[in-house]
Amino acid sequence: MLRKYLIAGKSQKGFTLLELVIALAIGVVISGVLGGALYQILAASNSSSNNIMAIRQVQNAGYYISQDVQQSKPENINVTVQDDVIFSIIWDEVLFTGEIVKEGNKAVYRYDSGNLYRDYYVTENMPYNTEVGEYIFTYDKTSLIAQYIDADISLVKGSTVILNISATVDGWKPGTAERTYKIETRVS
Numbered sequence: 030m031l032r033k034y035l036i037a038g039k040s041q042k043g044f045t046l047l048e049l050v051i052a053l054a055i056g057v058v059i060s061g062v063l064g065g066a067l068y069q070i071l072a073a074s075n076s077s078s079n080n081i082m083a084i085r086q087v088q089n090a091g092y093y094i095s096q097d098v099q100q101s102k103p104e105n106i107n108v109t110v111q112d113d114v115i116f117s118i119i120w121d122e123v124l125f126t127g128e129i130v131k132e133g134n135k136a137v138y139r140y141d142s143g144n145l146y147r148d149y150y151v152t153e154n155m156p157y158n159t160e161v162g163e164y165i166f167t168y169d170k171t172s173l174i175a176q177y178i179d180a181d182i183s184l185v186k187g188s189t190v191i192l193n194i195s196a197t198v199d200g201w202k203p204g205t206a207e208r209t210y211k212i213e214t215r216v217s
Contacts, residue, residue, distance in 0.1 A: 072202055079204025083177060083196040087206045090145050090175040090182075090194050094118075097136045098190050098212045105161055106214070108184050113139045116184050119161055120215075129157045133164040138174070140182065145175045189213055 044052075098106065101120040108116045117137040124130050133152035138145060150166035177196045185191040195207035 075200065076202035076204060079198040079200050079202060080206065081204070083198045083204040083206035086175040086177050086196040086198075087194050087208045090178060090196075091192065091208055091210045093136075093147055093172075093174050094138065094184070094192055094194075095210055095212050098184075098192075098214055100134070101214055103186055103188070103190070103214050106184070106186050106190065108186055113141050115140055115182055119164070121161065121164075123157065124154075126154075131155045131157055131159055133159075133161070133166065135164075135166050138182075140178065140180060143177055143179075144173060145178045145182070147172045147174050 097118040097120070100122075101118045105119040106116065107118075110116075115138045117135060119133065119135045121134065122132045124132055131152075133155065135150040137148040137150070139148065140146075148171050149169045151169045152164050152166055155164070175196065177198045179195045179197055181193070181195065183191075183193045190212040192210040192212060193207070194210075195205065198204045
């Protein structure tokens with residue numbers, strides 16, 4: 030009779046404790062490898078996104094400042110840093126509306142907590158012989174030009190205006206960008 034029970038015990042199917050421990054260990058190793066790969070993918074994606082955002086912010090700032098500098102004369106670029114104002118740029122346009130008149134434009138760039146703003150002022154229909162020093166500007170609008178900008182923006186006047194600007198996007202994987210622009214002003 031004992032033999033009957035021994036034979037019956039061998040025919041039962043199932044896993045031993047050793048087999049279960051080995052399967053669990055293999056599962057943990059595979060999960061660790063997949064988790065590490067997922068972390069690397071997410072880190073690369075986040076780093077890439079922050080770098081692209083930083084580059085785009087520097088490009089936005091460079092675009093607006095370059096446009097204003099190209100329209101001005103070197104003597105009408107004021108690089109004096111006061112409070113939160115970094116520099117201002119003045120230019121004029123000649124309009125032919127029955128008579129020749131000028132329209133004055135002024136862009137004031139200011140920095141506030143990582144944001145670069147452009148305050149725009151305008152004058153309208155001045156006599157053609159009006160000098161820049163006689164312009165009376167009226168506020169028109171403020172635009173947010175770029176975010177994440179670092180405070181060390183510099184604009185150096187000369188025959189060619191040199192603009193250095195950098196941005197840092199903080200986060201899990203920060204991104205940075207820095208550009209130097211060489212901008213030619215219009216001929217006086």
